[in-house]
Amino acid sequence: MRRRGPRRGQTRVIEALLSSIVVVAAMGIASGLIRAPSSFSQRRTEDASRFAYSLLTRLAEADTFDGIMFENGNLSAGWEDELKVMVGSMLPSDAFFNMTISNCTVVEGVPRESLLTARGLSNAMTPEVFEAALGVGSADIVYTTRTLWILRIHMELVYGD
């Protein structure tokens, strides 16, 4: 005579156990995929972002953007080169940045951004510097000039190897 009941219960427990193991394994794999490739690159990204934000904030508080970019209320000639040199001088020698500045306006209730840095503002020789970097930090600020231009300033920063 066969006793079927207890065996069916054991199977279900095993199934539940296996399911739980599968769920935990899946979450572990997913968690690993979400994380940065390595703790080293994560730290670099974090540091670069904080440094970029700190730098932009210092420049804004000192009204550097006003002083370099504007003359008599209008964009001054050669401001991009001057700003590039200024920002570059404030970075470690192995750091590369890429900065974009847009003028934010509202036309008939719709926000518009017009890019002021058409030529790009970077001290990197080639864009590959950012593609190859282990950690790219970035920061955004909004800066209002004396002539009440509202600028959105975005900066990406990487450290060289």
Next chain:
Amino acid sequence: MAVVISVLLMSAAVLSYATSVSYTKFGDQSYPDVITAVASDYGNFLVKLLADFTHVYNSTSDINLARQKANELHSTWILASTSAFSGRGVVIRPEWTSAQIQPAKSLYGYDYPPKLAYNLTKLYWYQPQSISVVASSISIDMPAAGFYGFETSFLSLLNLTIDIPSIQCHQCPCHQSGGRVSFRLTVLKEGQKPLFDLTGDSFQVRFFDPTAMPPDPSWKVASISSVEYEGQGSYLLTVEPAFKVPSEALSFWSLYYRYFDVIAVDSRDIIVEACSYCGLGMQVRDNSGITTSPGDHNVDYIFEVLSNATAFWFGRKIQQPACPPLPPIPGRQLSVQVEREVGGTPTIENVAAQVEQWEASQRFPSAGNEGTPSRFLAQSRLVFDVGFPSGLADLVLRVSWESDCDVARACDAFTVRGEGPTITIDNGHFSASLLNTTSSGEWQNYTMSITEGGSTFQYSLGGYDSASVNGSVLLPRKVPCGTWTVIAGPVRVLAFRRSSAIMDRLSMSITTSEALHETVIAVPMGEDYFYWQMNLTWKAAVQLSNKFLSICSVGAPNGTDFGSLLKSDRATIINGTFASGAMEHRDRRYNLGQDFSNWAALYSDSLGAALVVPGSTLSELGTSGEAQLWAWTSPLAQRAFEYDLYYFRTSPIPFTVDPNHRIITRGAGFVYGGGLAQSPYQNDQEWRIYPAAPAMCSSSGTNMPNTYQRMFLEERAPAVLSVQSF
């Protein structure tokens, strides 16, 4: 088994949490940085917004324009910032702060009301303590990061306080016209923090120049000799005022040096403007001698005050002591109050005031009254109505300036673009029509007609020469014409024209070679009178075919049966009845038409119109020796009183005018309730005998003109007894 399952579930929870933390932690920029970036620039933006706001207001005097721009910029910043951080899901909500930035206080004897920041930007300027302020708060949420409820408030201000007791003049003993003025002021920013980096370029000080004559500006920027920082935001300024004629500036060193205006600009580019005084108190006396009963008309004058505080009444200067000038602030900030006692309790009432722009000479209104805000300068006039209630001979006027730049007390008069042949002015009491006569076909027998209660009275100003046509006479043959410019405000309407156009009714043509005429007619709002001034300047030795010149007249249609006039003894009144056909009732040719004085009136038992001429016009009439107050009924039974410089002659006498004789006449007219003349008698000398048009012994229609004519007489002009600044 249960333990194993529990461990697995706990592991799942821990992994979920760790994943979430990693996601947040290793984002490009963490939410505190984003929030700090937004909030930091909001504070920066507000400071620059306030700077721009103060500059726009300082240059335009238009607070609405400045506020509109500020609000638009604020909206733009919110939208732009939200858009800039849209990838991070930033939600920004601004909210105006409502806060008291300064409690009510008393400083240098002046009581300041509390200063509130209830709008994005507020300016409390033009008093010894002045403030520019911006205040707002924002809340920031980042739903994507699970962050809610960040709130922060911003307040930035610039506070300028002039230390009034420190004002000193240092007149140079070697050169009496030169010297310096020194005074202290304190400049603070938010949190009562002192500003210590201001220099001479940060200040602009303007003083009144008593030696300046138009068109030279009466307020001049002083050169700053030195600025000494004394700590705690206190500066000692020494300035050297500028004068048009330094050698004639002695009055400055005894009076005017205490009254100045300071503009300070800090390193953030925020402007604040302060004056060293808050207003003027003027004790004014009514000398009309009119005693009215309760319920009667008030004695209501139209006063005008210029930038140098010269007061005018009905367009003429009145007696006053030397007094401080009105500061060069936006005219809308000026405020006029009357101190009265009501039931034994002193009360202060605001009265309506308007700011008009006149030509630099202050002799003729400017056509450029666009109604736009502007500073009160040498071309400006502050016009207001001063009513002396029954039995009150003295009252105190306070001309002050509002510190809150959002509060406009005085209105800017604006030019009314009248089109068509007729301009209508309704002052709430009567309706007046003026003719825009630009061609000979538009001739009407009046300059201005007044309609009230269904009756119309016609006033004519100026006219000369006569001509006979088919048995009738054109009187006058030539009349001033042209188009009117009208400026309007809550106190009065001014209609004025300067023209060389003279219409010849005989040839039905317009000539411009004979005379220049300048006419200003003022119609006060809510009053029953108007007044005018007319200057007639001959352009050449014009040949008149008949020696006849009319100064002014009042006419009424058939039905206005009574007429009264004051004789030259200024005590006797002649009353008469008008006829049903052509008749000269008082005429220099037939009776004592030359015996007249300040007024004449036409009336029925329900309505009347008076014509008043002051002593200056009587003097003008007296220069010819051929003047008359002509009372006549026309062939169409129109009635009229007419002041003529040269009476009419039936047999024409050619006459060449003296081109050097400038005829300046003033007068007033008013409508009233009329009256009834009674007890006829016949006296050809007083009122020429005519069937059914006799003279009358008495009349109930003379009291009003005989009483209220005094309002317009120079010898009874009101006087400013004293002026004190506060």
